[in-house]
Amino acid sequence: MKFFHIADLHLGRMLYHIPLIEEDQPFWVEQFLLAVDEHQPDAVVIAGDIYDRKVPSVEAMKLFDHLITELAKRDKYVFVIPGNHDSSARLSHVRGLLAMHRIYIAGELERDLQRVTVHGEETDVTFYLMPYLFPRLAADERVLGRDDLSTYDEAARALLAVQEIDESSCSVLVAHQNVLANGVPPEHSESETIIGGLGEIECSAFDAFDYVALGHIHNAQRIGRETARYAGCPIYYDFSELNRDKALTLVNIHGKGRIEVERIEIPLKHMLRRESGTLKELLEAGSRMEDKEKYYIQCVLCDKYLPPRALEQLREVYGSSLVNVKRSIDEGRDGRAADSPGAELAALNIREQFSRFYQEQMNEMLDGDQEGIVQKILEQQSRGSGEFILDVKSIPREDSRELLDFLLQAT
Numbered sequence: 001m002k003f004f005h006i007a008d009l010h011l012g013r014m015l016y017h018i019p020l021i022e023e024d025q026p027f028w029v030e031q032f033l034l035a036v037d038e039h040q041p042d043a044v045v046i047a048g049d050i051y052d053r054k055v056p057s058v059e060a061m062k063l064f065d066h067l068i069t070e071l072a073k074r075d076k077y078v079f080v081i082p083g084n085h086d087s088s089a090r091l092s093h094v095r096g097l098l099a100m101h102r103i104y105i106a107g108e109l110e111r112d113l114q115r116v117t118v119h120g121e122e123t124d125v126t127f128y129l130m131p132y133l134f135p136r137l138a139a140d141e142r143v144l145g146r147d148d149l150s151t152y153d154e155a156a157r158a159l160l161a162v163q164e165i166d167e168s169s170c171s172v173l174v175a176h177q178n179v180l181a182n183g184v185p186p187e188h189s190e191s192e193t194i195i196g197g198l199g200e201i202e203c204s205a206f207d208a209f210d211y212v213a214l215g216h217i218h219n220a221q222r223i224g225r226e227t228a229r230y231a232g233c234p235i236y237y238d239f240s241e242l243n244r245d246k247a248l249t250l251v252n253i254h255g256k257g258r259i260e261v262e263r264i265e266i267p268l269k270h271m272l273r274r275e276s277g278t279l280k281e282l283l284e285a286g287s288r289m290e291d292k293e294k295y296y297i298q299c300v301l302c303d304k305y306l307p308p309r310a311l312e313q314l315r316e317v318y319g320s321s322l323v324n325v326k327r328s329i330d331e332g333r334d335g336r337a338a339d340s341p342g343a344e345l346a347a348l349n350i351r352e353q354f355s356r357f358y359q360e361q362m363n364e365m366l367d368g369d370q371e372g373i374v375q376k377i378l379e380q381q382s383r384g385s386g387e388f389i390l391d392v393k394s395i396p397r398e399d400s401r402e403l404l405d406f407l408l409q410a411t
């Protein structure tokens with residue numbers, strides 16, 4: 001039983017001013033379909049963050065439509081869960097119909113995780129689909145109906161404890177969470193928009209599963225064991241990912257304890273490249289470079305004083321490949337560029353962080369009522385109860401309820 005494990009597609013994402021949906025993401029989808037034809041997996045697992053926003057653009061929706069339609073034509077099983085960037089209700093639209101074509105999209109979190117068994121030649125494999133989970137959601141009446149779950153780790157363990165895991169077949173958990181291995185956090189990229197740094201689940205919570213297909217962290221890596229992994233985002237979403245490969249994760253399950261994981265190379269429309277030097281050096285390097293169009297380039301200017309017309313001159317030489325210019329003087333004490341979203345966000349308070357995050361995700365600003373709700377929740381949080389005590393029913397407006405869910409997921 002073979003499957004591709006992918007995650008964090010973030011269809012519709014921008015790399016600085018470049019809309020990746022125009023060239024890079026469609027190119028990746030075509031290359032991925034070629035890899036599917038070549039390696040003939042039985043299934044494709046997409047572990048959350050299909051889209052970059054809760055309300056995706058038409059172009060992003062069309063590309064996802066194309067991807068799953070082509071996989072259905074090839075008779076592949078497809079397993080999809082919503083990530084923290086997705087709206088589970090929107091993503092799982094017509095999921096019943098799609099399931100008739102072996103496209104399984106998990107909807108909102110319920111007590112019993114959706115499970116699907118695929119019959120393989122060597123072994124059967126059961127996939128358990130766990131939508132993005134946070135404590136208050138797991139504690140809800142419709143899910144576990146408990147009031148003693150305050151951490152993500154407790155919530156995940158409590159939810160998994162009520163699943164009857166079929167021991168007769170191999171099991172794969174599909175999840176989109178922040179998972180640690182013995183207290184060691186995963187290696188982060190700066191493209192993840194994780195607010196507050198909360199939500200950690202220790203990987204031992206997933207010990208019952210033969211393979212754990214994770215999404216959420218954008219650098220591909222194993223977590224604690226070979227068979228618990230982040231697939232990473234498929235193409236480069238930030239210069240902090242410069243030295244990471246973007247290979248595909250192919251998992252082959254022969255039986256219990258007999259799982260092979262392979263990394264399959266995939267061509268990308270553009271690679272990232274960083275050039276550092278004085279303006280003079282950068283201009284020389286740029287004019288010598290023959291294959292600029294294959295890259296998105298970041299120039300790091302090392303001049304002590306910025307020469308006049310530096311940007312214009314760099315643009316003339318590097319053309320549209322130049323996506324970002326920064327000065328080495330901007331490097332923060334921790335070596336992080338001051339223009340990176342992480343450093344920029346750290347400088348804002350959490351209320352501003354949230355407003356900005358909301359605006360990026362929803363394409364609209366918080367209105368006065370909504371800001372009031374955010375303020376109220378943050379005040380409750382700062383009193384140290386650690387628990388959100390705002391009564392959802394006391395919020396009259398439907399969209400504000402959505403906002404509350406959104407805030408709870410983000411924190």
Ligand SMILES: [Mn+2]
Pocket residue numbers: 008010049083085192216217
């Ligand atoms: Mn993501």
